[in-house]
Amino acid sequence: MLDAKLFRSELEQTAARLKQTRNYSLDVAQLDQLEQQRKALQVRTESLQAERNASAKSVGQAKARGEDISDLLASVNDLGDQLEAAKAELNDVQETLHSIIAGVPNIPDSGVPLGADENENQEISRWGQPRQFDFVIKDHVDVAQGLQNGMNFDQGVKLAGARFVVLQGQIARLHRALSQFMLDLHTEQHGYSEAYVPYLVNQDTLFGTGQLPKFGEDLFHVQGATENATALSLIPTAEVPLTNLWRDEIADEAQLPLQYAAHTPCFRSEAGSHGRDTRGLIRQHQFDKVELVCLTRPEDSMNALETLTGHAERVLQLLELPYRKVLLCTGDMGFGSCKTYDLEVWIPSQEKYREISSCSNMGDFQARRMQARFRRKGANKPELMHTLNGSGLAVGRTLVALLENFQQADGSVSIPAALQPYLAGKAQLSAG
RNA sequence: GGAGAGAUGGCAGAGUCCGGUUUAAUGCACCUGACUUGAAAUCAGGCGUGGUUUUGCGACCACCGGGGGUUCGAAUCCCUCUCUCUCCGCCA
Numbered sequence: 218m219l220d221a222k223l224f225r226s227e228l229e230q231t232a233a234r235l236k237q238t239r240n241y242s243l244d245v246a247q248l249d250q251l252e253q254q255r256k257a258l259q260v261r262t263e264s265l266q267a268e269r270n271a272s273a274k275s276v277g278q279a280k281a282r283g284e285d286i287s288d289l290l291a292s293v294n295d296l297g298d299q300l301e302a303a304k305a306e307l308n309d310v311q312e313t314l315h316s317i318i319a320g321v322p323n324i325p326d327s328g329v330p331l332g333a334d335e336n337e338n339q340e341i342s343r344w345g346q347p348r349q350f351d352f353v354i355k356d357h358v359d360v361a362q363g364l365q366n367g368m369n370f371d372q373g374v375k376l377a378g379a380r381f382v383v384l385q386g387q388i389a390r391l392h393r394a395l396s397q398f399m400l401d402l403h404t405e406q407h408g409y410s411e412a413y414v415p416y417l418v419n420q421d422t423l424f425g426t427g428q429l430p431k432f433g434e435d436l437f438h439v440q441g442a443t444e445n446a447t448a449l450s451l452i453p454t455a456e457v458p459l460t461n462l463w464r465d466e467i468a469d470e471a472q473l474p475l476q477y478a479a480h481t482p483c484f485r486s487e488a489g490s491h492g493r494d495t496r497g498l499i500r501q502h503q504f505d506k507v508e509l510v511c512l513t514r515p516e517d518s519m520n521a522l523e524t525l526t527g528h529a530e531r532v533l534q535l536l537e538l539p540y541r542k543v544l545l546c547t548g549d550m551g552f553g554s555c556k557t558y559d560l561e562v563w564i565p566s567q568e569k570y571r572e573i574s575s576c577s578n579m580g581d582f583q584a585r586r587m588q589a590r591f592r593r594k595g596a597n598k599p600e601l602m603h604t605l606n607g608s609g610l611a612v613g614r615t616l617v618a619l620l621e622n623f624q625q626a627d628g629s630v631s632i633p634a635a636l637q638p639y640l641a642g643k644a645q646l647s648a649g
Numbered sequence: 650g651g652a653g654a655g656a657u658g659g660c661a662g663a664g665u666c667c668g669g670u671u672u673a674a675u676g677c678a679c680c681u682g683a684c685u686u687g688a689a690a691u692c693a694g695g696c697g698u699g700g701u702u703u704u705g706c707g708a709c710c711a712c713c714g715g716g717g718g719u720u721c722g723a724a725u726c727c728c729u730c731u732c733u734c735u736c737c738g739c740c741a
Contacts, residue, residue, distance in 0.1 A: 256702090259701055259702095259710085260701070260702070260709095262701095263700090263702090263709060263710045263711085264709080264710090266710055266711080267708095267709060269721080270710090273669075273720095273721055274669075274670075274722080275721095276669075276721055276722065277668095277669030277670080277721090277722070278670075281670090289721075293721050293722095297720090297721075467659075467698095588698090588699090592659095
C-alpha cells in the first residue's frame with residue numbers, strides 16, 4: 218500500500234507516475250472528491266464524538282453530586298442519532314477509499330527501466346555457457362522417463378488433476394536433495410535463520426503481503442469443516458508467512474536485518490495460464506520452493522536486494538547451471554515490488570532462459586499493509602521497515618534444469634559436485 | 650469431542666462483580682536531566698499505537714483479543730467469533 222499522503226498532497230504526480238510506470242489509471246477526480254468528503258466527515262464525526270464525551274462526563278459529574286440530570290439528558294438527546302449517521306457516512310467513504318488504495322500497485326524505484334512488458338526487461342548479466350550437445354537432447358519429461366519413469370504426470374492427474382505430478386525413486390530423491398542443499402546453503406553460509414511455517418494462512422496475512430484483495434483468484438482457498446471456521450488459503454509462496462512474522466510488530470533497530478529461509482510447497486491456481494507450459498514440471502499447481510526473506514531499514518534495502526539476489530545466484534553457480542540475471546521493467550514487475558531481478562536458467566529443450574527465481578525489494582509497501590515496523594535507537598516514533606523476498610530457488614524448475622542440462626547421451630544424468638553429498642555421493646543418476 | 654478459566658499498553662500486572670475525574674494504577678524495561686572522574690545506585694521528569702486538524706505550539710478522535718449490541722456514558726453489562734490455558738477423552 219502506498220502512503221495515504223501521496224493520494225492527498227501529491228495526487229496528480231502519483232497518478233502520473235502510476236500511469237507512466239504501471240500503465241495504471243487512477244481516477245483522480247473520484248479520489249479527490251472522496252478525500253474531500255472524508256475530511257469533512259471525519260472532522261464532523263470527531264467533533265460530535267468530542268461533544269458526546271464532554272456531555273457524558275458532565276452527566277456523570279452531576280450525578281455524582283446528586284443533582285437532577287434530566288435536563289442534561291434532554292439536551293444531548295439527538296446527539297446519538299447525529300453521531301451514528303455521521304459515523305456511517307464516514308465509514309462508507311473510508312471503505313471506498315481503502316478499497317481503491319489497497320488495489321494500487323507499488324511505485325517502481327527510479328532506477329527501474331520503463332517498459333510495458335517482459336520484452337523491455339533489461340539483461341544485467343549472464344553466467345555460464347549453455348552446453349553444446351553432440352546428441353539429440355530430450356526435454357526433462359523424456360529424460361525422467363528414462364530414469365525409471367520417475368516423473369509421472371498420469372498419476373498426478375489421477376490423484377489430483379492437471380498440473381500435478383508424482384515423483385518417485387531417484388527423481389524424488391533428487392528433488393529432496395535439491396531443497397536440502399539450498400536450505401543448508403542459505404542457513405549455513407548466507408546467514409538466514411531457518412523457519413518452518415504454516416502452509417495455510419488467514420486473510421489478514423494474505424492482505425499483508427498483497428495477495429488480497431486483488432489476487433484472490435490466484436490462490437487455493439480452503440473451506441474449514443465447520444460453517445463459520447476461519448477462511449484459510451494455501452500459500453502461493455513462503456514469502457507470505459515469513460514476511461508476516463512481523464505483522465503488527467515493532468523490531469529494535471539492532472535486530473535488523475532479519476533474514477529468514479524456509480522450504481515449503483507453494484500452491485497456485487494458475488488461473489489465466491491455460492495452455493501455457495502444459496507439458497512437464499515447469500508450471501504446476503503445487504511446487505516446492507526455498508524462499509528467502511529479508512527485513513531491513515529503509516536505507517539498507519537496495520543493497521540488501523543485491524545481496525539477496527546474489528544468494529539465489531550462488532545456488533545456480535554451485536549447481537553449474539547457466540543463467541542470466543534480468544532487471545524487470547516497470548510494466549513486468551509484481552504488484553508490490555519497487556525493484557525486481559529475475560534469475561532465468563537455461564532450458565536446453567526450449568533453447569531459452571526461463572524464470573527460476575524472482576528477487577524483489579518491496580520497499581515499505583508490504584510493511585505499511587501489515588504495520589511491520591522498527592524503532593531506531595533513541596527515536597520515539599516507530600518506522601516502517603522494508604521487506605524483500607526472493608526464491609532461492611524454485612525446486613521443481615531447478616530439477617528440470619538439472620535433468621536437461623546434465624543429461625548424457627546414454628540417458629543418464631550427471632550430478633554437479635556440490636549436490637553429490639546430498640545424494641549419498643552419487644555422481645550420476647543412471648538410466649534403466 | 651466434553652468441562653472450566655482467561656485475553657488489558659514493549660513486558661509484567663491492577664481495574665471488570667456494583668458502567669461515570671481511569672484518555673487505564675503500579676512495577677520492570679526504555680529516554681532525558683541532576684548527582685558522579687565515569688559507571689552503578691539514587692533522585693526528578695518523560696515514556697503506547699494509529700488518525701484528524703494546525704505554519705507551529707497544541708487541540709481533538711479512536712484503540713483494553715476481533716465484530717456487533719445496550720446506554721447520555723462501556724476495559725467494565727449483553728451477544729457472537731477467534732485465540733490461549735487447565736482437566737478429561739481421543740490421537741501422529
